[in-house]
Amino acid sequence: MDRDHLSAADAAPPVDERRLLPRTDVLLADPRLDAAARRLGRALVKDVVAEVQAQARTGEVAVGEITDRAVAALPATASALRPVINATGVLLHTNLGRAALSAAARDAVLAASGTTDVELDLSTGARSRRGRSALDALLRAVPAAEAAHVVNNGAAALVLAATALAQRREIIVSRGEMVEIGDGFRLPDLLVSTGARLREVGTTNRTTPADYAAAVGPDTGFVLKVHPSNFRVTGFTREASVAELAALGVPVVADIGSGLLTPEPALPAEPDATTWLRAGASLVTASGDKLLGGPQCGLVLGSAELVRRLARHPLARALRVDKLTLAALEATVRGPVPPTVTALRADPAELRRRAERLAGKLRADGHDSRAVDTEAVVGGGGAPGVTLPSAAVSLPAGYAPLLRAAEPAVMARVEDGRCLLDLRAVPADADPALARAVRRAGFRREAAGPGTGS
Numbered sequence: 001m002d003r004d005h006l007s008a009a010d011a012a013p014p015v016d017e018r019r020l021l022p023r024t025d026v027l028l029a030d031p032r033l034d035a036a037a038r039r040l041g042r043a044l045v046k047d048v049v050a051e052v053q054a055q056a057r058t059g060e061v062a063v064g065e066i067t068d069r070a071v072a073a074l075p076a077t078a079s080a081l082r083p084v085i086n087a088t089g090v091l092l093h094t095n096l097g098r099a100a101l102s103a104a105a106r107d108a109v110l111a112a113s114g115t116t117d118v119e120l121d122l123s124t125g126a127r128s129r130r131g132r133s134a135l136d137a138l139l140r141a142v143p144a145a146e147a148a149h150v151v152n153n154g155a156a157a158l159v160l161a162a163t164a165l166a167q168r169r170e171i172i173v174s175r176g177e178m179v180e181i182g183d184g185f186r187l188p189d190l191l192v193s194t195g196a197r198l199r200e201v202g203t204t205n206r207t208t209p210a211d212y213a214a215a216v217g218p219d220t221g222f223v224l225k226v227h228p229s230n231f232r233v234t235g236f237t238r239e240a241s242v243a244e245l246a247a248l249g250v251p252v253v254a255d256i257g258s259g260l261l262t263p264e265p266a267l268p269a270e271p272d273a274t275t276w277l278r279a280g281a282s283l284v285t286a287s288g289d290k291l292l293g294g295p296q297c298g299l300v301l302g303s304a305e306l307v308r309r310l311a312r313h314p315l316a317r318a319l320r321v322d323k324l325t326l327a328a329l330e331a332t333v334r335g336p337v338p339p340t341v342t343a344l345r346a347d348p349a350e351l352r353r354r355a356e357r358l359a360g361k362l363r364a365d366g367h368d369s370r371a372v373d374t375e376a377v378v379g380g381g382g383a384p385g386v387t388l389p390s391a392a393v394s395l396p397a398g399y400a401p402l403l404r405a406a407e408p409a410v411m412a413r414v415e416d417g418r419c420l421l422d423l424r425a426v427p428a429d430a431d432p433a434l435a436r437a438v439r440r441a442g443f444r445r446e447a448a449g450p451g452t453g454s
Contacts, residue, residue: 032071040078083408089422092380098289104335105328112327134330144277147307149300151319154287157298164313166196166221174207175200177226206238222251232385246280254281258382259292266344267383290380293338295328343425348389351423355391376424392420402441410437
C-alpha cells in the first residue's frame with residue numbers, strides 16, 4: 001500500500017498500556033477491595049493497591065491484572081504478624097512467640113475481645129476483683145498457694161517482688177544463680193534497678209545453706225532461689241534446696257522460670273510451683289508462656305500476706321495484664337492440654353511414622369525427602385541440657401529460605417547441609433499444610449533453577 005494512503009490511525013504510535021493505569025479510587029471501588037477496606041482498613045488496602053500500581057508502572061504487572069493482583073496481595077489480617085509453623089525442634093522458640101495457645105484459649109481471647117466483666121460483679125453491678133476467675137483457676141491448680149497475682153511477664157514478677165519486699169534492702173542470691181538469658185538480659189541488672197542491693201554468696205559451682213545463713217541479717221529483704229536458664233553446672237557442685245533456705249527464717253522467693261504448676265513426668269528434674277511451695281518457698285514466680293503453655297505473663301504464687309503486699313504496691317498497676325491475657329491464662333489452666341504439653345509428651349514412634357508418611361508423599365512428588373531421627377529441646381530457658389527424641393523430614397538445604405517465604409511460613413533448621421522439618425512442635429493436623437508449603441517451595445526452587453541450594 002502506498003505510504004501516502006495510510007490512515008491517521010495506522011500512522012499513530014502504539015499506546016503504552018501503562019498510561020492507561022486506573023486511578024486509585026477506581027481500583028478501591030472494586031467490590032472485593034471495598035469489602036477488604038471495611039475489614040482491614042482503607043489505609044492498609046490503599047497501600048497494597050499503590051504497591052501493585054508501582055509494579056504495573058515498571059511492567060512487572062499487566063494493567064489488566066492490577067485489581068486481581070491487589071486482591072491476591074491482601075493480608076489475612078490487619079496485623080503484619082504472620083502465622084509460622086514451628087518445625088525447628090525447639091518447643092518454646094522465643095523468636096516465634098514461645099507457647100502456642102490452645103483452641104480453648106484462642107476462643108476465650110475472642111470472647112473477651114469486646115466489653116467484658118473483667119473488673120465487674122454482674123450480680124451486684126459493683127466493681128470487683130480484677131481477673132478473679134483467672135486467679136481462682138490458678139489457686140485450684142496449685143492448692144499449695146494461698147494467693148496468686150498475675151503481671152505482664154516473668155521478669156516483671158521478680159521486679160515487683162524486689163520492689164515491694166527489698167527496696168533499699170538486701171536480696172541474698174547465689175553467685176551460681178546470677179543468670180543471663182536471651183538478648184543480653186541479666187538478672188542482677190534487673191534486681192538492682194529496683195533499688196535493692198544484691199548480697200552474693202557462695203561460688204559459681206558451690207553454694208551451701210551456711211553461705212546463706214552467714215549473710216542473713218536485719219537488712220535482708222528475702223533470699224532468692226533461681227532455677228538456671230539455658231545452662232547447667234555439672235561436676236563438683238552444691239546448691240541449697242528450697243527447704244534448706246526456708247529454714248533460715250526469712251522470706252524465700254523462688255523463680256522456677258519455665259512455669260510448671262505441678263510435676264511433669266516428661267521432665268522429672270524441672271522444678272514446679274507446687275513442689276517448691278510445699279518445700280517452704282514464700283513466693284514462687286514463673287512465666288505463663290513457657291511450659292504452662294499459655295499467654296505471656298508472669299505468675300506470683302504463695303503467701304497471702306506477701307502476695308497482698310505485691311498486689312497493693314503502686315508498681316503493680318504498671319505491670320498488670322489486660323483482659324485478653326487473663327482470658328487466655330484461665331482457659332489454659334482450666335481447659336484441655338495445650339499444644340506445648342502435647343508436644344512435650346509426644347510419642348517418638350508416632351513422630352517417626354508421621355515423618356515417614358510425609359517424606360513418602362513428598363518423594364512421590366519428586367522432592368528429595370526422607371525421614372530421619374532427630375533431637376528436640378524445650379527452649380525458652382526450660383529444661384536446659386535435656387533433649388527429646390524426635391523425627392524430621394529431611395530436605396535439601398535450599399528449601400529453608402523458600403519455606404520461610406511460604407504461606408503459612410515454615411521455620412525449619414539447617415543441620416549437616418540439610419533442611420530438617422522437626423515434627424515435635426508441629427501439631428499432627430498441620431501436616432497437610434506443611435506438605436503444601438514444601439510442594440510450593442519445590443516449585444519455586446525449580447523455577448529459580450541452579451544456585452538455589454543443594
